[in-house]
Amino acid sequence: MRCTTFDEATGFRASFFLTPTGANAISLLLMVEIQDSLRTGVGLAIAFMKLSIIIVNWNSTDYLRRCLASVYHFTQTIAFEVIVVDNASPAQDVDVIREEFPGVVLIKSSDNLGFAGANNLGVHHSSGDLLLFLNPDTELEEAAIDELVAQLQHMPAAGILGCRLLNGDHTVQTSSIRRFPGIWRDLLESDALRNRWPESPLFGIAPLFSSGHEAVPVDAISGACMLMRRSVFEAVGGFTEDYFMYAEDVDLSFKVYRGGRQNFYLGRASIVHFGGGSSIASSATVMQWRARLLYYRRYHGRMYLLAYRIVTGVNAILRLVLIATASLVTPRFRRQQRQDFSTADKWRTILRIMLTEPAGPQRG
DSSP: OEEEEEETTTTEEEEEEEEEEETTEEEEEEEEEEOOTTTOOOOTTGGGSOEEEEEEESSOHHHHHHHHHHHHHHOOSSOEEEEEEEEOOTTOOTTHHHHHOTTSEEEEESSOOHHHHHHHHHHHTOOOSEEEEEOTTEEOSSOHHHHHHHHHHTOTTEEEEEEEEEOTTSOBOGGGEEOOOOHHHHHTOOHHHHHHOTTOTTTTOGGGGOOOOSOEEESEEOTTEEEEEHHHHHHTTSSOTTOSSSSHHHHHHHHHHHTTOEEEEEEEEEEEEOOOTTOOHHHHHHHHHHHHHHHHHHHHHHHHHHHHHHHHHHHHHHHHHHHHHHHHHOHHHHHHTTSTTOHHHHHHHHHHHHHHOOSSOOOO
16 A cells, blocks of 8 residues: 655655555555755655765864864754764864754864874764765755765766865865875875876866866775765775874775775765864875785785885985985075975985885884
């Protein structure tokens, strides 16, 4: 027997089918259509697909408050929960979140578990069929989460879905998507080259500058905003906790891809990502390059890792020679190298890591 109800005010229509399934049991099958095309146009089942938004915080409470306010303001068509994992922030000011956003599940870790470990902890305390990993230093200016969920619902075989990340001045962040790492890609990696030749397949960022609005296949999605099904996340074992910070998003993207699912980028969904909300330049450099060593050891073996160390070490030496030469002949460049963490400091740190750091699990 079919029963139908329709609410003219909200545009909500539901059809109920009562079907006998045994002598003493009746199953209730619920089919729902959301017909509010002005608000959504996203079709069946989205309002009933529960989403868990996982946010890891470390000393970024001001960013976090803005992030949460924008999530609640712009996410209107989806049933969702928000899990915030505070990674033992020294500021100890995260309790304000409970007061301002009482619906948020706040988990205060006594130890800094790193990005991967804290996200896995958040998933453990979540209940959604879909998981959105969102950085605290992001801010919605449109219904980007609604767009992402609607798109993923139409892509049952997809792995991770990402969006267009914007800087604070609304320029595109070229780190929104990337190719999986390789020696020569890492050697040529620079913002200047990516911006000069964005269409090059070497970098894999051409979709960022395309006017297309459909989801397109990509290698790796930035961890600032990653949407995926819980079943996919669990099938690949979640985030690899050997990474403390950096490269865990590339690692997860690669595990999903290796498991037979394609990752996608949706350019019509945009989120502002301020970046650097909880990182110090010198420590960030150390963690980034340690993470790369671990990634290459995990997926390419010791010989490839050795080749990577040699190539990157030689590259660091050549860059330091160029920096020293430029400092001698250009006073302005010499003044720039007196910063707290200069370009020369960066490449000296990278050279030291290539020569001395083991490619093992990271620790904070």
